Amino acid sequence: MKKLLPLFLTAALLLAGCGKSPEASAGATQASGGAKKITVALLPKSKGNAYFISCKAGAEKAAKALGVDLLFDGPTDTDPAKQNEIVENWITLGVDVIAAACDNKEGISTALRKAQSKGIKVITYDADALPDARAFFVNQATPEGIGYGLMDEAARLLNGEGEFAIILATLTAGNQQEWLRHIKNRLAEKYPKMTLVATRPCDDLKDKAQSEATALMGANANLKLIMNICSPAVPGAAEAVKQAGKAGKVKVIGLGLPSENRRYVKEGVTDSIILWKTEDLGALTVEAAVALVKGTLKAGDKSFQSSAMGEFEIKGDNLLLGKPFVFNKDNIDQFNF
């Protein structure tokens, strides 16, 4: 009998845990009983990632404004099966729409197709699944948007003339190549007085980016700006410029997270960080998900009218978040991802 005591205690603990939740679920069932509240399930790549927490904040605001229930759950470890299990749980839970940021394109598509076959709407955001496993992909940035955004910002800082160099992850990575192509197109098309003097890979490593930046400044006396198109390179190049005492003389811009670069931006070493507003990404995803359930967003649409953020373009089955956002000294403190 004594041996059983702890197990009974456990049972009591469980009962207590359960005892609390009926209120929460009663609220949910009540609402769904009344007006059939839509439930949106939002899946991040990983749950603790600051990037996705920021997406969630935007998603929550949108869900509140639209009067829908939002479920946010994602893997807390690296097992690739977790995203599938969460989606499968949501299928049986009977949510109305699933919005997924896919960690494993092919793997998760199996689960998303299953959801679709059960009548659940599926969209993806941030990272796409296979096209047949979802209705729309909320695309946070097209390669063109990123390439043009970076080039335009560089030109703005240099008043359209001078030498600049690019540090990228590797010369072979597909997305890097594509961004580079758009940067070069924009350069040829709009900024004839600017010259790209070098393109150097840093293998996605901060310290390698730092030594590359130092070498670039040594080899090119007239270098005015370093553009970094992979996120570890931005603080790496900034550190090199700072140590060389060239802050302000050689400008640093790049694609990265505000949090990783806040220090350099405030010190005046890094001029601007280009990325999309993750809160807007979360909000647009929820708006599109709800519209998909209501039938106001359907295949073939050319644009999407959001209720809080205006109109968004749709290209094929990609709903575009729009131009990337420029983070600088004046606004970087408002963003915590």
Add this chain to the structure above:
Amino acid sequence: MSAPVQTSRWKAIVLRHETALLAVVVIEWLCFNAIGPRFGSLDNTFDILRHSVEIGLLALVMTPVILTGGIDLSVGSLLGLCAILFGKLWRDAGLSPLTAGGCTLVIGALAGGLNAGLITGLRLPPLIVTLGTYSLFRGLAEAITRGADTFTNFPASFLFLGQERWLGLPTQAWLFGAVAAGVWLLVHRTTFGRSFRAIGFSPEGARYAGLPVQRRLTLVYVLAGVIAALAAVIYTARLGQAKADAATGYELFAITAVVLGGTSIFGGVGTVHGTLLGVAAIAVLNNGLVHARQPREVAGMLTGALLLLALSGSVAPKLWAAWRARSRPSPPPTPSSTTS
């Protein structure tokens, strides 16, 4: 005369760890069923079953390992390695999924054999050996795929194993049932099972009693390897994808289920049905919390609490007896105690 014997037997069954664990599972079930409208549905029951097959298989073979007083930390990594080797055999070597699966089981046996060889041959502690192979197998999986290669686009006939139903149940549940029955018979109905416990109680004693300790140990680690490989094939079929980080951390879930099921981590004591209940208790908890709309982290906390309480359960009676012995006035000396 027969009546009191009957009651004491019933009392023994009721007081058993497994019975209490069964009660926990039933309470969990009733509780979540009351909260989540779809928790009790057949679809959800099958989801729970599907999601627990791989960890369940690992827990099943971990039971004899722990019964012998050993441990196998490498099973999760081996699952990952076997998954990508299965993918390679199918995609790059052009084998049919069935042949590739067969080869994968052989690879699992060899990997288990490596563990067994180091443990029995060099007399190294299982904890250290399998900690080494834990890194080795995962490292190999990552090296072979360079961390980036994934295997997908498996034929539907293969995915049937992980995603469809056969004769009313999820396909992999049949395999799981067969392995569970096999391991149960091995542990509880054969001399092998008794020898595992004997080795767990005292390896030296077992050796002096004439048991082939090395061969028995080899058997349990090879079995663990083979079943980890089987789990790898099922995992791949369930996800439709094989990747180097497959099943990261599964070894700890399996060990948790075994210990929760009442198997002593020191070996010698434990049952296979206890392990199955341990797997069920964790799986139902994980799934049910989603239906109760509780965050995933709560599942980790409650699993931990459940395990700690179950463990304290096994020592509480001893502590209680010791406390009572101390607090009670010492009995007057008896002739027998003076002589001893």
